[in-house]
Amino acid sequence: MNFVIVGGGKKVDFLVQALLAKNNKITIINENERECKRLVHEHDIPTIFGDGSKPFILEDAGIKKADLLIALTPKDEDNLVVCQLAKKQFQVGRVFAVVNNPKNVSVFKRLGVDTVVSGTYTLASMIVQMASMDEIVNSISIEDGKIQLIELHVTKGHRICGKQLSDIDFPENAIVGCIIRNGNVFIPNGRSEIYADDKLTILASAEVQQEAVSALIGS
Amino acid sequence: MSFNGSAKNKSNLHIVVGCGRLGSNIATILSSNGKDVVVIDNDPDAFRKLGSEFSGFTVEADGIDVETLEKTGVENALAVIAVTEKDNVNLMVAQIAKSIFDSPLVIARLYDPDKEIILNGTGIKTIYPNKLSLAALEHMIAE
Numbered sequence: 001m002n003f004v005i006v007g008g009g010k011k012v013d014f015l016v017q018a019l020l021a022k023n024n025k026i027t028i029i030n031e032n033e034r035e036c037k038r039l040v041h042e043h044d045i046p047t048i049f050g051d052g053s054k055p056f057i058l059e060d061a062g063i064k065k066a067d068l069l070i071a072l073t074p075k076d077e078d079n080l081v082v083c084q085l086a087k088k089q090f091q092v093g094r095v096f097a098v099v100n101n102p103k104n105v106s107v108f109k110r111l112g113v114d115t116v117v118s119g120t121y122t123l124a125s126m127i128v129q130m131a132s133m134d135e136i137v138n139s140i141s142i143e144d145g146k147i148q149l150i151e152l153h154v155t156k157g158h159r160i161c162g163k164q165l166s167d168i169d170f171p172e173n174a175i176v177g178c179i180i181r182n183g184n185v186f187i188p189n190g191r192s193e194i195y196a197d198d199k200l201t202i203l204a205s206a207e208v209q210q211e212a213v214s215a216l217i218g219s
Numbered sequence: 220m221s222f223n224g225s226a227k228n229k230s231n232l233h234i235v236v237g238c239g240r241l242g243s244n245i246a247t248i249l250s251s252n253g254k255d256v257v258v259i260d261n262d263p264d265a266f267r268k269l270g271s272e273f274s275g276f277t278v279e280a281d282g283i284d285v286e287t288l289e290k291t292g293v294e295n296a297l298a299v300i301a302v303t304e305k306d307n308v309n310l311m312v313a314q315i316a317k318s319i320f321d322s323p324l325v326i327a328r329l330y331d332p333d334k335e336i337i338l339n340g341t342g343i344k345t346i347y348p349n350k351l352s353l354a355a356l357e358h359m360i361a362e
Contacts, residue, residue, distance in 0.1 A: 053307050055333045077283050077307040080314075084337045107285055111314050 001025070004061050004092075006052035006082050007072035008035040011098070015070065016043050027061045053081040055089055063090045072098035080104075083113040106144075135217055137199065148209045150202045152216060154194055159218025166190035174204035174212035231255055232296045236282035236312045237303030241328060243268035245300060250275045257291045260303075283311045288320070298324040306331050313343045 001024050005012055008030040019026055026045050029052040030036050036049045050057035069086040071079035079097045086092040097113050102121035125141045138151035154161055160168055165176055165188055178201035179186040204212045231254050235246045238260035247270035250256045256275030259282045266277045280287040299316035301309035306329050313327035326344045
């Protein structure tokens with residue numbers, strides 16, 4: 001796939017390495033000449049020196065052939081304009097914006113840029129989740145936090161340990177979607193038995209997530 | 220600070236974002252014409268440009284911050300005028316005011332006419348200094 005990335009710094013470095021490993025074509029736009037030189041030196045990919053929120057710079061970067069655009073400059077207003085230009089003027093199939101102010105996640109969505117990521121927002125919701133319960137090893141918010149994907153580490157003291165999933169009273173709008181045991185993945189049914197050291201992947205609506213986890217660990 | 224008024228009965232609040240040459244002057248003119256005016260700028264020194272006739276409020280904050288706009292009463296504002304030095308800030312402020320808060324009159328100053336496409340169909344009014352200068356120049360040369 002063809003990617004255009006607007007921005008620079010460590011975030012871009014990491015993203016570029018991950019994308020190049022999967023044989024994608026990438027062009028970067030950055031408005032700092034020195035950073036451009038560093039990016040070219042570091043990754044050996046086409047880099048355009050200029051303001052990515054100007055249509056002609058986007059054209060120079062081959063936006064017309066891009067499948068996907070990612071805006072991750074330090075300025076939210078620039079990221080918004082870059083994404084809107086990519087969508088409205090160049091009909092890029094998918095645009096991603098990274099926002100620095102977490103409050104702008106909903107602002108961007110209301111202004112038509114629907115794939116928005118905020119590092120602070122994601123991190124904060126993960127920390128809140130993990131801090132609330134020791135057993136949760138990982139969690140991801142989906143659909144503005146309405147749905148939670150939770151990874152739970154089962155230990156001996158838990159109610160579910162040694163039982164079948166159908167033995168416990170699980171809330172509606174929650175499901176154990178996956179069991180990870182010794183690195184192997186199983187899709188469970190009601191008769192699946194759970195052992196200590198299993199990792200369960202739970203999909204739950206925000207309202208019942210606490211209840212779902214409590215049903216499994218039994219506190 | 221609070222402004223009363225429903226969607227039908229808007230106050231005569233005018234919010235000016237950006238207290239540069241244009242912003243400070245329009246704020247002063249509106250204020251001396253008896254309008255309620257709030258000027259937002261993130262540089263407190265910028266407010267020195269306001270004329271002595273200005274009797275509105277100044278808010279030292281980031282205009283693209285939704286909460287800042289909410290606190291200044293954007294929901295009841297009659298007009299939001301985005302005239303910072305940065306096109307992208309003006310574009311974002313104007314879109315927040317129009318699309319999220321449904322302000323009746325939203326005006327943005329844009330230096331770069333190539334960005335016009337973003338505002339197509341939004342109902343936001345735009346001012347292009349270059350186009351205005353160009354028209355004036357042509358007129359002068361023709362005379």
